Amino acid sequence: MSKLWGGRFTKQTDQLVEEYTASIMFDKELAEEDIQGSLAHVTMLGKCGILPAEDVEKIKDGLHAVQGMIRRGELEYTIQNEDIHMNIEKTLMDQIGPVGGKLHTGRSRNDQVATDMHLYLRKRVVEFVGLLVKLQEALLEQAANNLDTIVPGYTHLQRAQPILFAHHLMAYVSMFQRDIERLQDSYKRINVLPLGAGALAGTTFPIDRHFVAEQLGFDRVYENSLDAVSDRDFILEFLSNASMIMMHLSRFCEEMVLWSSTEFAFVELDDAFCTGSSIMPQKKNPDVAELVRGKTGRVYGNLFGLLTVLKSLPLAYNKDMQEDKEGMFDTVRTLQGALQLFAPMVSTMKVNTERMRQAVNQDFSNATDIADYLVNKGLPFRQAHEVIGKIVLYCIQQKKYLLDLSLEEFTGFSNLFDGNIYDVLQPENVVNARNVYGGTASSQVSAAIDRAKTVVEQSQAWFAEYLEKSK
Ligand code: ARG
Numbered sequence: 001m002s003k004l005w006g007g008r009f010t011k012q013t014d015q016l017v018e019e020y021t022a023s024i025m026f027d028k029e030l031a032e033e034d035i036q037g038s039l040a041h042v043t044m045l046g047k048c049g050i051l052p053a054e055d056v057e058k059i060k061d062g063l064h065a066v067q068g069m070i071r072r073g074e075l076e077y078t079i080q081n082e083d084i085h086m087n088i089e090k091t092l093m094d095q096i097g098p099v100g101g102k103l104h105t106g107r108s109r110n111d112q113v114a115t116d117m118h119l120y121l122r123k124r125v126v127e128f129v130g131l132l133v134k135l136q137e138a139l140l141e142q143a144a145n146n147l148d149t150i151v152p153g154y155t156h157l158q159r160a161q162p163i164l165f166a167h168h169l170m171a172y173v174s175m176f177q178r179d180i181e182r183l184q185d186s187y188k189r190i191n192v193l194p195l196g197a198g199a200l201a202g203t204t205f206p207i208d209r210h211f212v213a214e215q216l217g218f219d220r221v222y223e224n225s226l227d228a229v230s231d232r233d234f235i236l237e238f239l240s241n242a243s244m245i246m247m248h249l250s251r252f253c254e255e256m257v258l259w260s261s262t263e264f265a266f267v268e269l270d271d272a273f274c275t276g277s278s279i280m281p282q283k284k285n286p287d288v289a290e291l292v293r294g295k296t297g298r299v300y301g302n303l304f305g306l307l308t309v310l311k312s313l314p315l316a317y318n319k320d321m322q323e324d325k326e327g328m329f330d331t332v333r334t335l336q337g338a339l340q341l342f343a344p345m346v347s348t349m350k351v352n353t354e355r356m357r358q359a360v361n362q363d364f365s366n367a368t369d370i371a372d373y374l375v376n377k378g379l380p381f382r383q384a385h386e387v388i389g390k391i392v393l394y395c396i397q398q399k400k401y402l403l404d405l406s407l408e409e410f411t412g413f414s415n416l417f418d419g420n421i422y423d424v425l426q427p428e429n430v431v432n433a434r435n436v437y438g439g440t441a442s443s444q445v446s447a448a449i450d451r452a453k454t455v456v457e458q459s460q461a462w463f464a465e466y467l468e469k470s471k
Pocket residue numbers: 023027083109110113317319321322323
């Protein structure tokens with residue numbers, strides 16, 4: 001089969017070389033974007049008088065026909081045609097004859113492939129904002145239902161101070177909000193048109209790049225033709241943003257794995273999101289959470305893979321850059337899978353409020369509050385800290401918790417204690433005493449939920465607007 005670029009060759013390509021250099025096995029995922037880009041390009045060729053109107057019409061009809069074949073799964077991709085761009089071009093020529101060969105006027109595969117990936121990734125970025133918003137909604141709902149649920153808060157995975165479970169969940173809402181904002185910001189750099197850069201230097205044809213940009217909904221065109229065809233920063237940025245999202249999900253997964261263990265028993269994950277063991281009949285494993293945690297590794301790997309591919313590449317296009325695709329597609333699929341499962345896993349998670357309460361009653365997470373109590377009575381904080389340390393040690397030796405101590409026992413450590421210490425130590429009061437902006441007091445957490453709802457509405461509006469724009 002003759003190659004689209006076969007003119008200067010006297011020999012057939014070695015079959016192993018053909019297989020080794022082809023990308024059609026994976027870049028067929030860009031078929032829709034490739035057609036979309038070609039339609040805009042050929043329209044521009046007509047508008048600029050580079051191709052006669054009748055050729056433009058034939059090519060457009062042909063492209064639509066090829067698009068139909070792709071959508072119906074009828075296009076047979078071949079390795080001989082190397083990649084998606086040449087598979088489509090060859091099929092176009094089979095459909096409409098030699099006039100199809102005019103489509104590539106003033107264009108190179110280098111600016112073409114870059115354009116396809118910009119189109120592809122901007123759609124994905126918008127979809128990911130939508131999925132993150134759904135996850136935030138699931139978290140907000142659980143948070144609103146758990147405004148009275150008190151749970152130990154941890155540092156070093158040691159009980160630290162009691163907090164509202166809602167407050168803990170809202171921390172993730174903030175993390176995913178930063179992820180959303182990073183994706184939204186990256187859109188500015190993705191939504192730039194490379195087409196018109198040619199192979200590397202521009203083109204001799206009097207093309208109109210801004211007209212193409214306008215048709216495809218790009219806000220800008222690349223300033224420099226070399227940069228246009230060799231830039232993959234926008235993919236790296238996406239891979240980096242995806243890595244951070246996976247890292248956030250993975251931290252949450254780790255907590256779900258811990259919380260659903262018998263040792264914690266703070267939550268129970270829904271049966272639909274767990275699997276059993278082939279040997280131990282009692283097992284209910286949090287596989288989804290574990291797997292999301294595990295798949296974080298491949299997403300980081302894809303980021304490092306592409307960083308390494310691009311390092312030391314001379315300008316402009318090099319075939320090495322074909323390696324940008326599989327990691328990007330894999331990251332998109334991995335992130336889609338994780339986010340799609342996560343929201344329902346959070347929504348269906350049963351919270352064991354009693355067990356959480358029991359944990360809070362049987363710990364020293366109210367110790368800071370007695371120190372603060374003595375400080376309010378005039379004792380310097382360092383001295384108060386020392387006194388409470390001794391009380392805690394006494395309790396451990398006596399197998400008691402702070403609320404079990406008699407007033408005599410308290411006053412044995414400091415005569416500043418009086419009867420209202422028992423109120424101060426109640427978990428509700430401990431929580432509500434942290435009444436600072438961003439703190440765990442229930443009025444603060446309710447206000448935080450309200451503010452987050454407004455932010456989520458803004459993200460929804462952004463999503464609706466950009467879903468249209470990115471098509
Ligand atoms: N399949 C190639 C890629 O994905 C398309 C660009 C090829 N350009 C070239 N000069 N060989 O990078």
